[in-house]
Amino acid sequence: FCDIASVSLGMLYFNIYINGNLAYQDLDISDATDYVLASPYYIDFVVDDEHSSSSSASGLISVCVGPSSKSVEHAVDAILNGVEIMKMNNTLASLDGFVSSEMILSRCPNRRNLSLFISMVAFVCILISVY
Incomplete structure (x- = not known):
């Protein structure tokens, strides 16, 4: 993740959903990057396809970002433009x-x-x- 759209720190909060389930709530990208704008940050998630919901049992993985309850009104919303997927043995x-x-x-x-x-x-x- 990288906040390249905000003009000020602490304005972008969002939730991360994987296969429709809340994976990370109220991510404060400013806090995660030590309060440096346009600084990249990554988070790892492990998804077990065998024990997931029926939508992912077909081999599909859904990754979404959505607004947080801490989001500032009229602030920039999060945009997901890339995901790196690695298969584990x-x-x-x-x-x-x-x-x-x-x-x-x-x-x-x-x-x-x-x-x-x-x-x-x-x-x-x-x-x-x-x-």
């Missing part, structure tokens, strides 16, 4: 689902043979290109 070290990469690799019995075959093909290609 689960306890299986998987980014998607219930199968880890270790489980897939351990079930591939010919892994050693495959790497030997690829190495031999690469060696033959190098020999052909040299001659």
